[in-house]
Amino acid sequence: MKSKGIWSLNFSTIVIALIPIAVAINYLGKVIIETLKLPLWLDSIGTVISSMLAGPLIGAFTGLINNIIYGFTLSPISFVYAITSVVIGLGVGVMAHKGWIASISKAIVIGLVVGLLAAIVSTPLNIMFWEGTTGNVWGDAFYLYLESIGMPQWVASFGDSVVVDVPDKVITVVIGYLIYQSLPKNLIRLFNNNNEIEKL
Amino acid sequence: MEPIHSYTDKKSYIDQIDPISKLLFAFVSIFITYLFSSIPITCFVLLISIVLLMVGRVLRKIVPLLAISFTLLLSIIIVQGLTHPTNEMPLLTLGTIVFYQEGLTFALLITLRVFNMLAAFGVLILTTKPDDLMESLMKQGMSPKISYVFLSVFQLIPQMRATLGKITDAQRSRGMETEGSLMIRIKAFFPLLGPAVLSSLNMTKERAIALEVRGFSSKGKKTFISEEKSYFYPKFVRCGLIILLIAAIVWRIVG
Numbered sequence: 479m480k481s482k483g484i485w486s487l488n489f490s491t492i493v494i495a496l497i498p499i500a501v502a503i504n505y506l507g508k509v510i511i512e513t514l515k516l517p518l519w520l521d522s523i524g525t526v527i528s529s530m531l532a533g534p535l536i537g538a539f540t541g542l543i544n545n546i547i548y549g550f551t552l553s554p555i556s557f558v559y560a561i562t563s564v565v566i567g568l569g570v571g572v573m574a575h576k577g578w579i580a581s582i583s584k585a586i587v588i589g590l591v592v593g594l595l596a597a598i599v600s601t602p603l604n605i606m607f608w609e610g611t612t613g614n615v616w617g618d619a620f621y622l623y624l625e626s627i628g629m630p631q632w633v634a635s636f637g638d639s640v641v642v643d644v645p646d647k648v649i650t651v652v653i654g655y656l657i658y659q660s661l662p663k664n665l666i667r668l669f670n671n672n673n674e675i676e677k678l
Numbered sequence: 679m680e681p682i683h684s685y686t687d688k689k690s691y692i693d694q695i696d697p698i699s700k701l702l703f704a705f706v707s708i709f710i711t712y713l714f715s716s717i718p719i720t721c722f723v724l725l726i727s728i729v730l731l732m733v734g735r736v737l738r739k740i741v742p743l744l745a746i747s748f749t750l751l752l753s754i755i756i757v758q759g760l761t762h763p764t765n766e767m768p769l770l771t772l773g774t775i776v777f778y779q780e781g782l783t784f785a786l787l788i789t790l791r792v793f794n795m796l797a798a799f800g801v802l803i804l805t806t807k808p809d810d811l812m813e814s815l816m817k818q819g820m821s822p823k824i825s826y827v828f829l830s831v832f833q834l835i836p837q838m839r840a841t842l843g844k845i846t847d848a849q850r851s852r853g854m855e856t857e858g859s860l861m862i863r864i865k866a867f868f869p870l871l872g873p874a875v876l877s878s879l880n881m882t883k884e885r886a887i888a889l890e891v892r893g894f895s896s897k898g899k900k901t902f903i904s905e906e907k908s909y910f911y912p913k914f915v916r917c918g919l920i921i922l923l924i925a926a927i928v929w930r931i932v933g
Contacts, residue, residue: 491895494823495885498830499878502838506878509842510870514856514863523875547831550808551682553746554799555792607712608788611757613750618757625761657875665879 484533484575492668493532500524500540501547507650519646525563526570526654530579531669534571541567558607565599566592570651585655589648596647597639601632610635617642682835684739685807692734692801696909697811698818699916700802703730706923707798711791713930717783720790727797736804743796751789758785808832813902822900826889834878842874 503524511520525544529537541563548556569592578584604610610631611618617638624634658666687693692700707727711720731737759770762781770777802811812825849869850856856866889895 489823491889492882492886494826494894495882495889497827498834499882499885501827501831502834503875503878505835506838506842506874507871509839510867510874513846514866514870516860516863516867523871527875527879543827543831547828549799550803551684553743554796554803555747555750557799608750608754608792609758609762609784611750611753613747613753615749615753618753622757622760625757631763653871657872657879660872660876661879665883668883 484571485535493536496528496532496669497536497540497543500528501544503527504544518649520650520653522563522566522647522650523654523657525567526651527657529567529571530574530654530658531666532571533575534568537567537571538564539567541565558603559600561603562596562599565595566647569595570654579655579658582652582655585652586648588655589651590644592651593644593647594640596643597636600639600643601636604635604639605632610638612638612642614638614642681832683808683832684804686736686739686804687807688735688805690734690805691910692730692805694910695915696912697802697806697814699909699912699919700806701811702916702919704798704802706919706926708791708795709923710926711794713926715787717787717790720787720794724790724794724797727794727801730801731797731804734801734805736800739804740797740800743800744793747792747796751792754788754792755782755785758782758788809904810907813904816900816902826894830885838874838878841877842870845873846870 501524504521505524507523508519508521511518522541522544525537525541528540542560545556545560545563549560570588573579573588573591578588600612601610604612611621620641621634621638624637625631629637707723711723714720728737731740758781759777760775760781762778762784764780764784765778767779768776769779769782809829812820812829816822816825846856849866854866854869855862856870857863
């Protein structure tokens with residue numbers, strides 16, 4: 479079973495049970511941020527954890543389901559960013575399974591890479607749907623600054639997304655990593671060799 | 679426990695339309711507003727969505743959805759008013775800041791599109807019970823596993839929000855502060871998130887066993903426990919929407 483590698487899309491029962499819990503963790507992150515009034519989103523902690531546990535495809539699937547559920551409950555705008563969530567799940571999953579979750583400093587690297595990926599994917603969406611802005615005060619202020627010094631729209635929009643996404647994703651991945659580290663080993667093993675029954 | 683979805687049973691005519699048609703309506707409606715860069719057409723499409731919301735008696739419930747998108751819309755208006763490439767005609771001057779007519783017109787178009795996106799999806803999500811949508815999709819051949827994932831999120835979130843409430847109370851009672859300076863609030867983040875996440879991840883194993891015990895991964899054909907609702911001519915409505923979509927595309931190419 480292990481030879482199937484990180485790209486196996488294995489919807490075993492434990493994975494099916496994990497996905498809704500991961501989506502709910504995303505939601506909890508958001509709720510805690512709102513209660514404490516912190517200036518971040520941190521609404522993809524669950525996606526990050528599910529990528530670390532069950533691989534990139536399951537992480538991507540978690541991201542997709544997450545945005546669809548948000549779209550149905552909180553704001554239809556989040557349907558637009560479903561692709562971004564998918565990319566976050568894929569990015570974290572691939573890097574985690576290539577051995578990048580060994581230490582905090584490596585987790586920060588994952589966060590930087592995933593934050594940039596998220597910005598790259600969000601930029602065309604932002605341009606297509608709302609001409610480049612993100613609705614985040616800091617990001618949009620940066621957008622105005624870049625436009626005012628004569629940058630083309632896509633550069634300004636990319637800058638807008640980077641300012642917003644990179645710090646948020648670095649913190650998200652570090653939190654995800656700290657939680658992953660403190661999980662009991664028998665829980666992690668359930669996902670490592672799922673469906674594999676050892677015979678005596 | 680308070681449910682997270684926004685559906686309430688109003689027994690209106692819109693409830694008689696099948697969920698997949700409403701989903702299709704949302705996509706067709708949004709697609710048309712992006713297909714034509716025209717304010718009158720976008721207004722017209724938005725008007726249809728609003729009328730449907732009124733018929734469904736849920737117009738007032740769209741307001742919280744609009745409120746969430748408020749900052750996005752505000753930033754679109756400011757940024758386009760100031761920097762849109764075709765800006766020529768100054769419309770409004772505040773000190774040294776000049777808003778241009780072209781940019782603001784363009785911002786109006788985008789704002790209308792966003793309103794329509796919210797209203798069109800509002801027609802679906804405010805008048806459809808998530809269970810009914812999932813059941814319709816399963817009958818169209820969607821895997822019951824995916825449907826389980828969606829529906830259990832709706833069930834889990836209120837449950838986990840209650841757990842989080844308990845954890846917050848417990849941590850406060852041992853002296854943790856959740857209000858005050860930024861540093862105090864950052865410090866409160868981990869004691870709240872950690873236990874909530876660990877306890878929920880521990881649930882995965884129990885939930886997986888519970889599913890297996892009920893034969894969730896058996897290969898047999900799944901049957902439905904609830905009686906099928908009868909909807910208003912589903913095939914007719916869907917065909918109508920698809921014809922409308924094709925007509926719009928043809929009109930855009932020809933016109």
